[in-house]
Amino acid sequence: MQASDSGASAAELVMTVMPTDDAGARTAAKYEWQALMAAADGLRMYLDALDTDGNLVQTEVCRVLCERHEDWVALRNGDAELVSAKDFGLSFGAYTTLNSLADDGGVAHLFNRWLAMQEKASCRLVTTVGLEGPPQKLVALAEALRDRRLAGRELVSDEEHDGLLNDFGKALLKYCGGLPDRWKPPEGAPLEVIPTAEHRRQMARFLSVFSFQSRVPEDYVGHAAPSMYVQPVLDRLRSPVAAGSVWEAVASLFRARMRAAGPISTGGLPKVLAFPLGASTPTPVELEGSLASRIVTLQDIDLAIRTAIAYPAGFAQLPRLVRTSRLAVKMETGGCSDNAVERAEQLRTDYQDLWRQRLAADPVARIHQSRLHRMLLKISDTATFRVRRQTTRWGADLWRQLETELEQHEGALPDDMDIDLALGGLCELSNRCQVWFSDSFDVDQELARRRGSVGGEDS
Known part of the structure; x- marks a missing residue:
């Protein structure tokens, strides 16, 4: 042979x-x-x-x-x-x-x-x-x-x-x-x-x-x-x-x-x-x-x-940006790209601005917001079930799946809300520790570590 x-x-x-x-x-x-x-x-x-x-x-x-x-x-x-x-x-x-x-x-x-x-x-x-x-x-x-x-x-x-x-x-x-x-x-x-x-x-x-x-x-x-x-x-x-x-x-x-x-x-x-x-x-x-x-x-x-x-010094890698929001920490831990995190932070800000105006002008806006949050949490639960894995990071897959799920529920969204703003709502819920891009962990401990290195504050 x-x-x-x-x-x-x-x-x-x-x-x-x-x-x-x-x-x-x-x-x-x-x-x-x-x-x-x-x-x-x-x-x-x-x-x-x-x-x-x-x-x-x-x-x-x-x-x-x-x-x-x-x-x-x-x-x-x-x-x-x-x-x-x-x-x-x-x-x-x-x-x-x-x-x-x-x-x-x-x-x-x-x-x-x-x-x-x-x-x-x-x-x-x-x-x-x-x-x-x-x-x-x-x-x-x-x-x-x-x-x-x-x-x-x-x-x-x-x-x-x-x-x-x-x-x-x-x-x-x-x-x-x-x-x-x-x-x-x-x-x-x-x-x-x-x-x-x-x-x-x-x-x-x-x-x-x-x-x-x-x-x-x-x-x-x-x-x-x-x-x-x-x-x-x-x-x-x-x-x-x-x-x-x-x-x-x-x-x-x-x-x-x-x-x-x-x-x-x-x-x-x-x-x-x-x-x-x-x-x-x-x-x-x-x-x-x-x-x-x-x-x-x-x-x-x-x-x-x-x-x-x-x-x-001629070969040193450029230092990475240290983000200190709960949303960013969760997405980075889940394996999301820098671009995805930046987009998520912007959508979250847009979502906050929308509801800040509505809550100030409409006495029943908080009831509508709570109803929307319940729907978004259900969408998050469904999307997580589709992509979650035990052995690998799945945050990037969840980010894409959330958008897909929102497209399927577009007709149920409020009249003045598009898919991007709804995705911003999911980002806000993540910042509140109600949506995760990985298995749960001690976010506050990780935030304290990051703040200690850069002196930043959570937003």
Whole structure:
């Protein structure tokens, strides 16, 4: 069950084999999370290359190649690990089917790229999504097969796993481009015989080099990354500089490479006489040079880190605005965006202005306001039931759902009130601790903490 051998290493194949698609570098600006997770990999490789005194020891050639074949490729000497990164936000709980793992999780694309690398590269899925059901069993099988491979034992699966591998093979056939042509049934045999025993052996080889890794969701990574990914490096370097500045320097490096925006020695000069008569096929080293704008070397990371240590103010992140209203605290805790919080505060102010005028002029206005508040609380209860989850933040989903529910009840609103003002009413109720964007918590304690840092007051 050994992979085919063309004499080229996995790292050389990464450089010489052309991807079937190469849109990643053009669209990676949308995927901040991917760049940050690639930066985490780069920091780990850098940490492993430091000696106990914090000196960069160049005994191995390590680098990260961004947006080629997969989201990035970790390279060490002749070895290569293809990494696919998938962040679906906090609303996507888990991969529950093999079809979802193959398609949404990108495992089918990984399998296709692994085949193009002549089965020589290892593969990893980095994701914010969990596993349930068959995907969880498949990853457990991958771990067992990896243990067998590392122990030098034959990669065989128990008969009880044949059904799981057959289902995985059918998912690959759906979502792995070109696989149906490679996996043709034996001559004269019906299509139903796929996957065959040989296909199952090939899938077992893939699973033995495949690993599943859960990473910090996008909503939290900005806060967690400095302590999780940078502080171990600074401890090795014995540097007292704040980890946030170093993280921003390294993250900026990977953001640029993800867009193929790194520096190259020839700058923007055109190619001249690049392929004259008698020229030979470019070597892997020459091809790697042409991909320099996408590559992050350990020397690049070392320079970024030591520059940030020397000039930390130049990489310091801008301080976040500290809001001190109950509404803002609740929405931020629930995961709502800054823009949503700003809009909510404005709508709440408009709602207060409306009722301030009505209550001053109409003796029965308070009765109408109470009736409206009861309706808004019912809408809030319904919307919360639709979006509330136990394991992830759901405030942003609730914000959108509240507007949807209000649109469905627009006819029941007072004549002088539109959906925006009604949403402002929900914001006012939230400020009164009657509507929540997360599970309830001690708002006053959080307000006291924020006021202590900025001297602000609740509005």
